Amino acid sequence: MNAGALLSMAIGGWLAAGFTAIGAKVLRDFSRAELEEYSRRQRNARRMDEILDHYEEVSVAAETLQVVAMVTFVVAGYSWWQSLVHRFAASETILAEEFVGAVTAAVFLLLVTTVWLPWAVVQFGSAAFLYHTWRIWRAIAWALWPFSLCARLAEAFMQRLTGSLDDEQSEEEAFEEEIRAIVTEGLREGHLEADAREMIEAVIELGDIDVADVMTPRSSVDALDVDSTWQEIVDLVGECGRTRIPVYEGSLDRVIGILYAKDLLPVLVRSEGTPPQTLRQLLREPWFVPTSKKVDDLLRDFLRTHNHMAVVRDEYDAVAGVVTIEDTLEEIVGEIADEYDDDEEEQIRDIDEHSAEVLGGTHVEDVNEHFGIDLDDEDDFDTLAGLVLSKLGRIPRRDECLEIGPVRIIVLDATRRKIEKLKVEVVDRSRTEA
Known part of the structure; x- marks a missing residue:
């Protein structure tokens, strides 16, 4: 093969190595949030869905082609240099100096195209690059499907060997880590305050917290017996300062309703303290949740059902406590003080x-x-x-x-x-x- 053909192969391998290095880096590190936003601006959400479904196999193909391109660059470049040596024979000292120079130039060219340029693209334009070059990567993945198959077999073997599974939970954890990384970067660059970071972290952690961890335990629940006198009812409502009070029959394990203070006050005013109806007639239907329910699901249910209090039951169907929408919000924003809380304790x-x-x-x-x-x-x-x-x-x-x-x-x-x-x-x- 003549020197011109070798030089063309070396240049082609170098350019291909750079392009595939960018693709491999972007496919590993692209931001889902940025891709979603860019796809929305391009009015092509289907492209984003396709990328999320196939980016892993495409990444394997890109990395495979990158290795092939780098080997082509090195081998063709070395062969081209050797052809020049044979054509222009010189002293060994001059040849050694030229060899060192050639190696230095090759290393620099590879650093530019396979390290520095991919890093810059990921930092400033990964979503746009991936969106507009996706069809190229799909074609490359189709052409190199045997390598993708080998990668999947190796992945399955390692999963079986280590006993790990690549399931939805691992994808969710990866997404959460991506959010944390974005928040940390925003905090470092001054775009976010520390309080905002804490709130975002709290929202992420809601899915890992059980209702049992945030509820008011049974021993601290203010509740009424359905047979209580009106004076006992008024005294308890006034002392505890709560707007919703569970009402039970016989024992706390038999909660039959929730008394709203706003329902009680008009009745007391109209009847001058002695209502003609019974307490049972003022009750609203209780809502029960298990102790194992996750706080993020509970918060969604609070918003959907317009409830503000739930009675918590354990695995034996006994009342373990109560939980309010305020309890769930405090997991995000911290302690919420109101006019009924005691004065703030000295720090x-x-x-x-x-x-x-x-x-x-x-x-x-x-x-x-x-x-x-x-x-x-x-x-x-x-x-x-x-x-x-x-x-x-x-x-x-x-x-x-x-x-x-x-x-x-x-x-x-x-x-x-x-x-x-x-x-x-x-x-x-x-x-x-x-």
């Missing part, structure tokens, strides 16, 4: 000169300022409870103790879900948290 309450009771939600910088110390607050937390969780990797038990930098921290109150209150003792001001 830091001094015990003596060197110790204090501190609420778990107190910011680390406030603790530092209060005690004149320097606890680390540069990681993925900003509260004292978050600092403790990051050190232990779990929610601690009550009375559990740990030392962090210059302080000893004792857990005074903690639930299954969060740390409520801690005691902070300064033991050595000369030590700081690294």
Whole structure:
């Protein structure tokens, strides 16, 4: 083969390697959200669906062709260089220098087309590139179908060997990780506030939280016996300050209805405190949910049914507690205080000169300022409870103790879900948290 043909093969292999490298990189790292938005602007949602259905097999074909193209570039380029050497024989020293120069040039060309350019396309135009070149990739995948078949066989073998399954759950987890990556990037670039990130994280986690984790437990439920006197009813409604109260017959496991305060007040006013009807006549039908129900499903059901309270039953059909729409929203936005809640508790309450009771939600910088110390607050937390969780990797038990930098921290109150209150003792001001 003459030098001109070899040079043409080398250039063709280099260009093909660059194009397939871009395709392989885009097919691995494209953003579904950006592709959906771009497809919507192009008014072709079917193209996006086709890409999502077949991008994995197309990715294998692109990577296969990339390897072939790179090998072609290297072999043809080396053969072309050898033909030049034989044609223009020179001293060994000059040949060695030319060889080093040729290798350097080849490495640079491959870096440009297979590393730097694909990275730039993924960062700034992956959706548009994938959308407009999709038919090319489908044709390549069709031409290289034996390689895709081999890849699927290897994938099936590894899944059987490791006992893992590529199911909808893994796809959902991958999508959640993509959302987290986008949010993290937005936070880093200043497009999102930390509070917004926390809310988005909370929304993602809703599908992993059971109703049992957010409900008011049975022991804390304010409820009425259906045979209660009107005075007992008024007293309980006034004391608890709740707008919806479960009503039971005999025991709390037999909830027969929900009393709305807004239904009770007009009746009391019209009858001057002694209504002619019974409590049973004022009740609304209760809505029951299992403890295992996921919070995201519960929130959707709240919105669909226009209910604001549900009675929670366990696997034995006993009442485990109640859950409100406020409980589910608090999982997203944090604690919601209203006019009936007690006054906010003091964040830091001094015990003596060197110790204090501190609420778990107190910011680390406030603790530092209060005690004149320097606890680390540069990681993925900003509260004292978050600092403790990051050190232990779990929610601690009550009375559990740990030392962090210059302080000893004792857990005074903690639930299954969060740390409520801690005691902070300064033991050595000369030590700081690294």
